[in-house]
Amino acid sequence: MALTILQWNARGLRGNKDQLTNCISKTCIPPDVICVEETFLKSKIQSPKFDGYNIIRKDCLNNEKGVWLYI
Numbered sequence: 001m002a003l004t005i006l007q008w009n010a011r012g013l014r015g016n017k018d019q020l021t022n023c024i025s026k027t028c029i030p031p032d033v034i035c036v037e038e039t040f041l042k043s044k045i046q047s048p049k050f051d052g053y054n055i056i057r058k059d060c061l062n063n064e065k066g067v068w069l070y071i
Contacts, residue, residue, distance in 0.1 A: 006031035010038040017048045024050070 006027070008020055013036060024030060034053065041047065047055050 003033070004029055004031045005033045005035065007035045010036050013038045013041055013048060021050065
């Protein structure tokens with residue numbers, strides 16, 4: 001069985017969540033892992049939820065900007 005991974009540069013995850021949700025729903029085989037790059041998702045703001053997926057959030061350290069979400 002193959003592992004399917006979707007990588008997506010969010011460019012505003014909160015504003016483009018519907019675009020990612022639409023992309024996921026249109027795939028023939030839903031991805032097992034979704035890697036999302038987001039530069040401006042503040043650490044105090046909760047990550048959006050995606051049905052059927054758990055989110056692992058990794059904020060950048062040392063004053064770097066960026067967040068990786070593994071969904």
